[in-house]
Amino acid sequence: MRFSNAFIPTLKESSQETDSISHALMLRAGLIRMLTSGVYIYLPLGWRVLKKIQDVIRSELDKVGAQELLLPALQPLELWKLTGRDKDLGQTLICFTDRKNRKLCLGPTHEEVITDLVKNNISSYRQMPLILYQIQTKFRDELRPRGGLMRSCEFIMKDAYSFDIDEASLDKNYQLMCDCYNKIFSLLGLNSVRLEADPGVIGGSESHEFMVFSENGEDKLHYCPSCKKTFSFKEGQSSCLKCKKDLILKNAIELAHTFKLGMKYSKVQSATFLNEKGKRQPVIMGCYGIGVSRLLPAIIDQHHDEKGIIWPKEVSPFDVGIAVVEFSKPKALELADKLSSRIESLGKSVLLDDRDIRAGVKFNDLDLIGIPLRIIIGKHWLENGDLEIIFRKDKSKTIKIKEQEVEEKIKTLLS
């Protein structure tokens, strides 16, 4: 992709109103724009990152045997009345009546819908265990949206649901999913901690949250500086039970929330199956959510410097940036085109900055956008054919290579 053709509206300044770093960087780097409070547009660059994040999630979930489907965002309010959650969610649930006088709502989560699906399509213990998931837009009329994508009214969520014949089997799936989440977050460059949580409106017997420490997080955690153990803020203790050290209060972002639902939904919605003895019983359920769009600010929060974003290579919108500094020389652009198609044939994406502007602007934009590797075709190339590879994370590691070494080098650096 040539920068001159790309829609990447970067900004030099950010408004004084946006006080979270990640949100300001998302606006400045041309990742998102606000439509109205709590509702955001994903620009091409932001959407590329979001798709990369989804790729990681899909790939890991598929590995543990979870199957992707897509449930409707539009749901009959009837289902919610059945479980009584229309009242639990209250005004958060966005409801309306269609022209046929049908009462509908926009899905804030999908326990009712998936349970309804299972009720009609699972009837035997032979059909379980089963894990289904989707990546979908959720709608919640938040009292106060904040922090850009951190808490918005329309957001992307990955929600998975497990179906088992008994508690022991649920425990297995639950563990499987938690391990999978740890893997996903570590691939995304997020140092997550897991701790027990309040099941809240979703319900169930047991529940855990996956959190990452962040100054701009909405949640608070107690942290032991000695044994590194984390405690939920609600537990209310002031010193570590083990080390007796004073706990430190830290802000954190909730990345994911898992629940052992048990029979909460299957009982009310009559999602039952016949066990091996021919006895009818409710399906045992689990539910596992990841705030996908929230991962964007969470990752940026953990990976940035004063110049801008530093994407982990798994989620960078482009794998390689090429800055043509000697743009007045036709040969430089020719070489850049050649290099980018050679790199693309390795299955890597390239953002080629061919713009007729000064070097400083390109460097600053590429720093802001945060692509991990940058090739410069500039004065060293003019002098003796050297291409420079600059690492976004650490410029002191800059290396010089010749044109014919590019594929080999990129392959090693991106593996």
Add this chain to the structure above:
RNA sequence: CGGGGCGUGGCUCAGUUUGGCUAGAGCGCUUGGUUUGGGACCAAGAGGACACAGGUUCAAGUCCUGUCGCCCCGACCA
């Protein structure tokens, strides 16, 4: 929903306290020229009627009333 702040070209903001010439700056944009390794410079342009509605006044971006929108803190948060 309670408290606080804000709304002036595409972006970031000044101007409002103490009403007064024709509404400003920087960035961005267009054209020409000089530049060209860390957000260049010169020149010439385009672009706003000051969130909206009412009111006070000889005169309102500025004062008053109402409405709408946005941000932050709190409450809430699957």
